[in-house]
Amino acid sequence: MNERTVPHPVSEPPQEIMPAAGRMRIVMTGVVACALCAVLMIASNFVLAKYSSNAGTALIRAKWELLTSQEHPVDILVLGDSSANQGIDTEYIIAASGMSALNVATTAATGAFNDLLMLERYIDRVGPPTCAVVGHAYDLWRRPLRYTLITRIPIDAEVLRQRMNALGYGFSSKLRLFLARHLRAYYENKSMKELLFYPWEARESAASEKLNERFAIHPSGFYADRAASPTGVAADTRRHLESMRAGPFVPAHENQQALRALVALADEHGFRLYIANSALYSGLYADEEFREYLGDVNDYIAD
Numbered sequence: 001m002n003e004r005t006v007p008h009p010v011s012e013p014p015q016e017i018m019p020a021a022g023r024m025r026i027v028m029t030g031v032v033a034c035a036l037c038a039v040l041m042i043a044s045n046f047v048l049a050k051y052s053s054n055a056g057t058a059l060i061r062a063k064w065e066l067l068t069s070q071e072h073p074v075d076i077l078v079l080g081d082s083s084a085n086q087g088i089d090t091e092y093i094i095a096a097s098g099m100s101a102l103n104v105a106t107t108a109a110t111g112a113f114n115d116l117l118m119l120e121r122y123i124d125r126v127g128p129p130t131c132a133v134v135g136h137a138y139d140l141w142r143r144p145l146r147y148t149l150i151t152r153i154p155i156d157a158e159v160l161r162q163r164m165n166a167l168g169y170g171f172s173s174k175l176r177l178f179l180a181r182h183l184r185a186y187y188e189n190k191s192m193k194e195l196l197f198y199p200w201e202a203r204e205s206a207a208s209e210k211l212n213e214r215f216a217i218h219p220s221g222f223y224a225d226r227a228a229s230p231t232g233v234a235a236d237t238r239r240h241l242e243s244m245r246a247g248p249f250v251p252a253h254e255n256q257q258a259l260r261a262l263v264a265l266a267d268e269h270g271f272r273l274y275i276a277n278s279a280l281y282s283g284l285y286a287d288e289e290f291r292e293y294l295g296d297v298n299d300y301i302a303d
Contacts, residue, residue, distance in 0.1 A: 044185035044192060052191045055210040056107045057152045059085070059223075060114075062211070063104045064154050066221050067118055070126050075099035077122065077129035078221070079115040081108035083278030084135030090220040099130075103221035108137060109146035112258035114153060117163065119262065121155075123269060131272035134262065138277050138297050139243065141251045141259075145173070147180035148187045157181070167257040237284050245289065249296040259301075275301050 063085075076099060078088045084105035093101045104118055115134050122129070153160070164174060180187045215223040259275070266273035277298070284290055 041183065041185065045182065048184040048188050048191055052188060053194050053210070054149075054188065054191055055214075056109060056149050058208040058211050060106050060110065060149060060152045061154070062208070062217075063106050063221065064118070066102070067104045067122055068125065070102065070122070073122075073127045073129050074102045075130040076101040077119070077132045078103040078105055078135065079118055079132060080105040080135035080276075081137055081140055081278075082106075083108075083137045084133075084276075085221075085223050086215070086225055087278050088133065088135055088222070089224070090222045091218045094220060101220055103223075105135060105221075107149065108140045108143060109149040110153065111140060111143065111145045111252070112136070112255045112262065113145055113150070113167075116258045116261050116265070117153060117155060119265060123265070128269040128271040131274065132262075132266065133274045133276055135276045135278055138280070138294055139240070141255050141297060141300065142249060143255070144252050145176075145254050147173075147176045148184075150177060151181045167254075167261060169254060169257070173254060233281055233283075237281055240284055241287060241290065244293050249293060249300065251300055 076090070076093060078084055078090060078101065080088075082105070085103065085107075088103060088105070090101040090103040093099065104122075106114055112134070119132060150160075155163075160177070161174060164177070185192045211217070211223070214226060216226055217223055262273060277294075280294075285294075
């Protein structure tokens with residue numbers, strides 16, 4: 001007798017029974033989801049405010065602390081971006097001239113707006129310097145502000161908003177500042193990623209340690225690079241030439257307004273103000289198109 005295989009009856013997989021989605025249930029689900037997002041946002045804002053690994057935040061904090069620790073005005077106050085921070089040697093100026101000098105330059109991300117805020121705070125605390133040197137890379141003037149780092153400036157949020165109003169910064173600028181302040185997990189996603197993947201390495205000094213590794217930091221605020229980077233210079237040259245050829249020079253509104261306010265501040269308090277381009281690589285300056293572009297930048301500053 002041949003055996004016959006009797007097929008097993010096919011059973012249906014278990015079905016999930018979903019309750020009826022009434023209006024109240026939908027509303028409550030939305031409320032819970034929004035509340036959870038708000039809690040996560042507040043928590044991430046707190047964590048990133050304390051444990052950001054962005055070296056720019058540490059630089060801004062260090063330079064503002066240096067500025068507010070002064071008790072007397074100096075002869076030469078240096079402001080500006082990283083090209084001034086690492087390119088204007090106040091230690092040499094002091095030794096060679098016998099004058100007092102202080103370098104509180106920070107980063108291009110905060111533009112001329114931070115220069116203005118620092119100079120105003122300095123004058124309020126100790127009076128005007130004999131002269132102020134604002135040193136920037138030639139391409140800073142067209143760059144928009146990075147509000148992620150603007151939020152790191154140690155000034156009360158309301159005072160910062162009022163200063164932006166006085167300078168004529170529009171709604172979009174204030175909206176970007178608001179979002180950068182309250183959505184840090186999005187705007188500082190690199191730091192957030194590091195905290196999520198390597199939480200055991202989180203510490204308040206992480207960003208400052210990056211600065212100390214790269215720079216020899218002097219008492220007058222000058223940050224000297226510990227090593228040169230020839231390959232970095234070559235890559236930067238290509239990037240600058242490509243960027244320069246992308247379109248004509250058009251200054252960013254925020255920097256334009258801040259520059260006018262800097263000039264007005266110098267006129268009001270009677271000190272000399274120098275706007276200086278940072279040192280340029282000879283290979284970049286050798287390009288004829290670049291020299292024409294740089295001429296447009298210099299004409300703008302002179303006007």
